[in-house]
Amino acid sequence: MASAQRANTAQRRCEQQHPRTVPQPVAVAVFTVFASLLFHFLIFWSYGLIHVGEHRTISVVDDVEHKLGIFSILVLGKAWLGDFPLPILGIPLTISLSGAWLTLRELRLQPALLGLGIGTLSASFGPIVVHLIL
Amino acid sequence: MASDRADSTTCSVSLTLFVAALLATLISAGLVWTALVLTGLGCTSDTSHLASWYPVCKAYERGAYLALVIIAFGTQVVGAAHALIRKRAISLIVGLTMSLVLLAAHFLFVPFIY
Numbered sequence: 001m002a003s004a005q006r007a008n009t010a011q012r013r014c015e016q017q018h019p020r021t022v023p024q025p026v027a028v029a030v031f032t033v034f035a036s037l038l039f040h041f042l043i044f045w046s047y048g049l050i051h052v053g054e055h056r057t058i059s060v061v062d063d064v065e066h067k068l069g070i071f072s073i074l075v076l077g078k079a080w081l082g083d084f085p086l087p088i089l090g091i092p093l094t095i096s097l098s099g100a101w102l103t104l105r106e107l108r109l110q111p112a113l114l115g116l117g118i119g120t121l122s123a124s125f126g127p128i129v130v131h132l133i134l
Numbered sequence: 135m136a137s138d139r140a141d142s143t144t145c146s147v148s149l150t151l152f153v154a155a156l157l158a159t160l161i162s163a164g165l166v167w168t169a170l171v172l173t174g175l176g177c178t179s180d181t182s183h184l185a186s187w188y189p190v191c192k193a194y195e196r197g198a199y200l201a202l203v204i205i206a207f208g209t210q211v212v213g214a215a216h217a218l219i220r221k222r223a224i225s226l227i228v229g230l231t232m233s234l235v236l237l238a239a240h241f242l243f244v245p246f247i248y
Contacts, residue, residue: 021147021149022149024219027146027155041163043203045171045199046170046202049170049174049194113219116211116215120208124200
């Protein structure tokens, strides 16, 4: 309670000194969520472009993808349904969001940064590990 | 001590730096995504007459895309996060520059590495 009051006092002092500013925990939390979403999108795409030895044939998706070309968003759908167990990406995203939420709640920067790091690493290598295990 | 910590953690980041960090990250993601799509397009079109390009495409199919994303975009994210933590714009500039250099270097060196 006392630390929250001190934080609020410090925040008010900062806002008086610098009117066009964003509180640092808010800035870091928003940035980590933003970066995490972009990272997941790129990781999703890079997995979508990987071909493993035996393709699982998804004829409807393949037909539409051939008509629309590589720019088709269905590349993502194919990755999701086919080669890698990509629904696991929900777990790293949850880790990132939880870190950002903890940062906003406790006004400490570490949870959001740790969430971004752990979430990104597990999103990058989790599907490979799961693919090797299964 | 506690109030010092509260000062250092809640005291604000300039709006310009915050927006610049978000914009630089978006630009970097856009460039990496464009690189992914163009390489994918190059490798899925008929390149049978380019025998030297084939191993490169095989490398991409086996995971070089993922390496590109992690290395190039990861550098930018680390740079922007450092800029927001230390409140220094120079980290953002260094991060974005390093990201662009790594993106270019990746394409220059991939044919020799894989």
